[in-house]
Amino acid sequence: MYRIAEFNMDFKDMGGYLKKLCAPFECESGIADIEITVTPKDLEREKELAENPHSREYLESVAANRLLAEILPQKDAFLLHSAVFEVGGEGVAFAARSGTGKTTHLLRWQALLGDKLTVINGDKPFVRFFEGSEYPFAYGTPWKGKENLGNTGKTPLKHICFIERGGENKAEELKKDEAADLLFSQVYMPKNPQSAAKTLELLEKLLNTCKLWKITCNLDNDAAKNPYKTIFER
Amino acid sequence: MKLKYEFVTNEVAGKTVAVAVGDSLEAFGGYIKLNETGAFIFSLLKNEISREEIVNAVRGEYEVEKERAEEKVDEFLAYLASFGVI
Numbered sequence: 001m002y003r004i005a006e007f008n009m010d011f012k013d014m015g016g017y018l019k020k021l022c023a024p025f026e027c028e029s030g031i032a033d034i035e036i037t038v039t040p041k042d043l044e045r046e047k048e049l050a051e052n053p054h055s056r057e058y059l060e061s062v063a064a065n066r067l068l069a070e071i072l073p074q075k076d077a078f079l080l081h082s083a084v085f086e087v088g089g090e091g092v093a094f095a096a097r098s099g100t101g102k103t104t105h106l107l108r109w110q111a112l113l114g115d116k117l118t119v120i121n122g123d124k125p126f127v128r129f130f131e132g133s134e135y136p137f138a139y140g141t142p143w144k145g146k147e148n149l150g151n152t153g154k155t156p157l158k159h160i161c162f163i164e165r166g167g168e169n170k171a172e173e174l175k176k177d178e179a180a181d182l183l184f185s186q187v188y189m190p191k192n193p194q195s196a197a198k199t200l201e202l203l204e205k206l207l208n209t210c211k212l213w214k215i216t217c218n219l220d221n222d223a224a225k226n227p228y229k230t231i232f233e234r
Numbered sequence: 235m236k237l238k239y240e241f242v243t244n245e246v247a248g249k250t251v252a253v254a255v256g257d258s259l260e261a262f263g264g265y266i267k268l269n270e271t272g273a274f275i276f277s278l279l280k281n282e283i284s285r286e287e288i289v290n291a292v293r294g295e296y297e298v299e300k301e302r303a304e305e306k307v308d309e310f311l312a313y314l315a316s317f318g319v320i
Binding site: 176177179180184189190191192193196197199200201203204207 | 243
């Protein structure tokens, strides 16, 4: 049994690679909130979707992530493709199209802030809403991206930053409709109609709850300085 | 005419947003933003319907002249056609 995003999760007949990814999340056995079974059909689908050939065990881990992402919205949670970290008790998500350099920019923030910054998940954090809670929480997951950044923790998600490459380094606040357009491409949109409708509801909540930013940055070593000042030293 | 794909809709940031679901998600991976009239017409297109029937429904819903309703409907149908969803 594994405790991920404060859900008890059971993965049936899991292979060694997925077991290794999930190991830090292992918990004492209990009643599963979510049960995931990867079928041969799921594996076949991942094989078709993958750009490069991968082992069966790797494909199983991707399929398990997808199956989870299909179910999560029905439990007030969803997968946000982003790098999430915490600074001074505030969670920040960096979202960007792949290849933009969100991890590079995260590393600039890490260099600037040192121990004050904790990476929660570098690639596929889950975001979960709770009744009565002012902010959603972003959680570490076993799927940490190729840089393998992240832990098993959580953070109250207060800032969503969309990263773009540009000449100067700055952060500007975005309006909800501007952020919505950028957000759609970074959220896992389920095939399941109930989950998809719920995802749209959760996105509306996210846009109403979090501060929304566009960070323009270059690759300079001090690229984090100005955006950090704008977001945290208001 | 009728929508080619299955969609769900919801309000996001002041606009109705339609996303494809089920097998339609792979065929049409994006999302469509709809204004109020657009969302109304979009809901009608979940079932087979003619242009004339849509125009009449828009006239009934918004109490507009036939010409104005036709203009709105044609404009919106062209918008949907640009996404290839009708």
